[in-house]
Amino acid sequence: MNATTGIWRRFFAEERDAYVLGLLRLAFSALLFFNLLRTALEFDRDGFFGDYFHMPMISEAWVPSRAGYQLLLGVQGLASLLAFVGLWPREALLVASSTGLYLLTCDRLQYHNNRYTLLLLGFLLSFMPCDRSFLITRGRFHTLPHGQRIAPTFARRLFQIQVSLVYLGSTSGKLIDADWRSGQVLLMRFAKAPEICAQHGLILPAWMIALLGSAWFASLAAKAAITNELLIAFGVWQPRTRRVALWLGVGFHFWIELTANVELFSWVMAASYFAFVTPEIRERRFEYAPSQTRAAAMARFVALADWCARFERTPLRPSATHSAPFYVTNREGRRATGVLGLSQLAEAIPLLFPLWPLLALYAKFTTKARARPA
Amino acid sequence: MPRSILNLGAHLRPLFFCAYLATQLTLLVRAQRSPDFVFGFQMFNASSELKISLSRKVRRRGRSRIVRVQDGAWETKDPSGMRRSFRWQDRIRYSRLAVLDRYVHAAYGLDAQLFRLQAALHDCVMHLPGDDETEALIAEVDTIENGRAGGHVRLQADRP
Numbered sequence: 001m002n003a004t005t006g007i008w009r010r011f012f013a014e015e016r017d018a019y020v021l022g023l024l025r026l027a028f029s030a031l032l033f034f035n036l037l038r039t040a041l042e043f044d045r046d047g048f049f050g051d052y053f054h055m056p057m058i059s060e061a062w063v064p065s066r067a068g069y070q071l072l073l074g075v076q077g078l079a080s081l082l083a084f085v086g087l088w089p090r091e092a093l094l095v096a097s098s099t100g101l102y103l104l105t106c107d108r109l110q111y112h113n114n115r116y117t118l119l120l121l122g123f124l125l126s127f128m129p130c131d132r133s134f135l136i137t138r139g140r141f142h143t144l145p146h147g148q149r150i151a152p153t154f155a156r157r158l159f160q161i162q163v164s165l166v167y168l169g170s171t172s173g174k175l176i177d178a179d180w181r182s183g184q185v186l187l188m189r190f191a192k193a194p195e196i197c198a199q200h201g202l203i204l205p206a207w208m209i210a211l212l213g214s215a216w217f218a219s220l221a222a223k224a225a226i227t228n229e230l231l232i233a234f235g236v237w238q239p240r241t242r243r244v245a246l247w248l249g250v251g252f253h254f255w256i257e258l259t260a261n262v263e264l265f266s267w268v269m270a271a272s273y274f275a276f277v278t279p280e281i282r283e284r285r286f287e288y289a290p291s292q293t294r295a296a297a298m299a300r301f302v303a304l305a306d307w308c309a310r311f312e313r314t315p316l317r318p319s320a321t322h323s324a325p326f327y328v329t330n331r332e333g334r335r336a337t338g339v340l341g342l343s344q345l346a347e348a349i350p351l352l353f354p355l356w357p358l359l360a361l362y363a364k365f366t367t368k369a370r371a372r373p374a
Numbered sequence: 375m376p377r378s379i380l381n382l383g384a385h386l387r388p389l390f391f392c393a394y395l396a397t398q399l400t401l402l403v404r405a406q407r408s409p410d411f412v413f414g415f416q417m418f419n420a421s422s423e424l425k426i427s428l429s430r431k432v433r434r435r436g437r438s439r440i441v442r443v444q445d446g447a448w449e450t451k452d453p454s455g456m457r458r459s460f461r462w463q464d465r466i467r468y469s470r471l472a473v474l475d476r477y478v479h480a481a482y483g484l485d486a487q488l489f490r491l492q493a494a495l496h497d498c499v500m501h502l503p504g505d506d507e508t509e510a511l512i513a514e515v516d517t518i519e520n521g522r523a524g525g526h527v528r529l530q531a532d533r534p
Binding site: 008090189191265 | 378
């Protein structure tokens with residue numbers, strides 16, 4: 001009983017570095033703004049939804065008038081911008097997401113899972129201490145000192161649970177539906193792919209058309225999609241499987257983005273992965289030889305692309321420059337250079353993350369090959 | 375340290391956590407019973423199609439007849455004898471239901487679109503000012519369910 005109470009207390013009192021949450025705020029406020037922009041363009045093109053057939057989920061009396069709707073869109077846009085630049089960012093996030101959620105209930109026809117997910121995650125983010133870094137209005141001093149960044153992050157857990165719920169909701173529907181499980185739903189989608197590609201001037205080779213039209217391939221793809229979603233939903237909770245789960249997620253959403261019109265969904269889910277990053281920063285090291293052009297260029301790249309502040313960058317002492325142009329030390333303290341070093345870099349740099357398993361595998365095999373006796 | 379009204383106190387955190395989770399789980403469960411799975415995160419759940427053919431039930435010379443609506447447009451005379459034009463698409467802008475006599479993708483599944491179509495028929499029939507002739511709007515719907523020939527559905531909304 002005492003142990004359970006202890007876990008419960010620790011869970012809600014957990015205090016971690018909030019640096020990465022600032023990055024999460026930047027991403028979600030930008031996405032909320034783009035979502036608002038799409039709504040505003042729809043309003044400009046189609047007019048006010050209340051003037052024609054709509055399906056409110058709340059009482060019709062609660063649906064705003066045309067002027068009220070325009071005002072709310074303006075408020076939502078302003079709030080997203082304030083959250084982005086860091087002026088009352090959490091309150092602004094709450095206003096932007098709550099307004100969006102309210103408007104979503106005003107017309108069921110405008111409901112889409114991607115919009116709902118974005119608004120829910122934006123809402124949860126406002127309860128996190130995401131106002132301690134990336135405060136653009138503070139200029140060079142956009143991030144508060146370490147001591148002021150340590151804050152309760154229980155809402156981050158709720159955000160993570162919500163991400164898992166999105167995948168579980170999605171995969172449960174697919175598991176229940178026999179047509180989805182068997183691949184029939186995907187087969188129909190795949191069968192249309194050659195025609196859609198041809199409309200965009202891309203003629204698929206005959207073997208690919210045959211593959212897309214085959215039932216076994218669709219069945220395999222359906223099972224892979226279901227397994228993938230389950231792996232992401234549960235895998236992100238285990239430190240040992242988290243990185244693989246996130247990598248699968250990135251690949252999954254990249255594929256969805258290529259093959260379906262899902263508005264901002266892929267971007268929303270990719271951005272949400274920042275909530276799974278270990279909050280503590282600068283626990284890895286990137287050492288480089290400043291005198292070597294390539295190593296210096298790499299250091300500049302790391303400075304630019306290390307959005308989650310994973311690496312402490314340190315130049316190698318001149319006496320040590322004969323060894324290797326760079327070294328990457330991971331969180332476990334393994335110091336590596338070459339392809340292994342690059343893979344350790346890729347596992348923590350968002351832009352390189354898609355390459356991480358390839359580099360890690362290559363490093364594993366080449367290291368073994370080198371270790372083999374002649 | 376930045377102060378915010380959204381910094382929940384230690385006693386409020388468990389309350390917020392449980393309330394949020396309970397709401398989400400309730401919405402998820404309820405979504406399974408909803409025809410369009412709203413709030414249920416059911417993505418890419420069907421590859422079904424539907425084709426809507428619209429008709430009007432009209433009263434002429436004391437008799438009711440079914441008249442096919444071509445391209446969603448029809449004309450009637452109001453009590454003063456003036457001609458009035460109506461278009462399905464003037465009221466129904468939702469793309470899945472605005473297209474008539476052609477197969478379109480049934481986003482979120484057939485049940486979702488049939489549910490919405492019933493509401494659309496009702497909405498349209500309630501917004502026909504000056505059309506004293508139309509007694510009801512009828513949609514004959516042909517469906518293709520995930521590539522297989524589905525059923526034929528007839529939906530009707532009567533004018534009160």
